[in-house]
Amino acid sequence: MYTFFPLLALALAPASLVEGKASFLSHAHKVAVKHSGGLARDLRVAFGGVLVTQPTTSNQNVYCVSSDGVGVSVPSSGNSTSSTSTAKGNATATGTGTGTAAPSSTSVASSPWKVVQNYSGQTFFNGWSFFTTADPTNGNVQYVDQGTAQSAGLIEINSNGNAVMRVETTPQVQTNRQSVRITTEATFDGGLVVMDAVHMPTGCGTWPAFWTNGPNWPAGGEIDIVEGVNNYTNNQATIHTNPGCTLPSTSSTQLNMSGTLVASTDCSASQTGNQGCGIRSTLSNSFGSGFNGIGGGVYAMLWDITGIKVYFFPRGSIPADITAGAPQPQNWPAPMADWPSTDCNPYQFFNTHSAIFDTTLCGDWAGGVWSGTGVPGQSVSCAQETGFSTCSAFVQASGASFSEAYWEVSSVHIYQDSS
Secondary structure, three states: OOOOOOHHHHHHOOHHHHHHOHHHHHHHHHHHHHHOHHHHHHHHHHHHHHHOOOOOOHHHOOOOOOOOHHHHOOOOOOOOOOOOOOOOOOOOOOOOOOOOOOOOOOOOOOOOEEEEEEEEHHHOOOOEEEOOOOOOOOEOEEEOOHHHHHHOOOEEEOOOOOEEEEOOOOOOOOOOEEEOEEEEOOOEOOEEEEEEEEEOOOOOOEEEEEEEEOOOOOOOOEEEEEEOOOOOOOOEEEEEEOOOOEOOOOOOOOOOOOOEEOOOOEOEOOOOOOOOEEEEOOOOOOOHHHHHHOOOEEEEEEEEOOEEEEEEEEOOOOOHHHHOOOOOHHHOOOOOEEEEHHHOOOOOOOOOEEEEEEEEEEHHHHHOOOOOOOOOOOOOOHHHHHOOOOHHHHHHHOHHHHOOOEEEEEEEEEEEEOO
């Protein structure tokens, strides 16, 4: 639907040439807006990660998931893009892991944080809309509605009570593989989002993400909580905003976080080629196969007057207050990522967010770094590993290779401070 410069050529271009492409993308975005404001914003985000001038090392690439402001401001009831099917799955899932125990406050102190949205168990998929438009990041996927996903075995509630979201594994397809992208119908301004997963998609060609997003991108802001591609093992969290939101330092110590800033301290989309402020975890079990190998863990995103923080707790190291459903963020260790309010008012640059899961294949990021190495987990390129020169060719011919391209999620809880 849109024509762009080849992604790899842009990624490898000298800084002067990359800067010259900014006006092109601006024009392309204006044209795209005439067709779909949401898709245009998605494309700006996806391409922005490639256009940022990069250091010479390949592990500094900054990307983010697609934004879809249109899909965020959904009605409080109904499902604008999905089937009316209410079936939530059966007991023949792929995964075997379990998440945290059901919320209980009997073993820890009371907390001012109270659950306002609970997505878990047999009713996990209640309250999510299924995105069915063509993938805005040019991936080799076709997102399907809830009824189609159910009948094709792409979603279910497994025997452990966990929600499973898969990618189609038909041996060969002519173009795209079916996949799932869901958005909460409920929205929130500030709060605490806690996601417990035992498995996330991994492997060459995959690009999974869990994030929150506001309307009128980037005015409503975007918070990427979990994101990466191919065989990456270290998670990257990123925020994208209107101009004016910055980080006060590049130092992880001064920012009181365990992660490492990938590139810019300017988090605005328009002034940084859309790359925002990306922060990469130092833990090799925070994403992909490393995450799956330990039975997953918990990601928590805290959005309050102090700023925005993303925490990761590996399985076996999850705070008791989270397990009990009485979170005490003030007692948690330093977050993986921290964007303090000192130079970015979190209620000025972020509003009316919904939470989103998706798995795309190839696309602007996973396909763009198909021949790349240097990022933790990617010591060998996917081109070399698979024997396919392009990601799309691999996806079309290698259905069995996507047996690990699934989310298995125990729960998502959205809390608000009642104090």
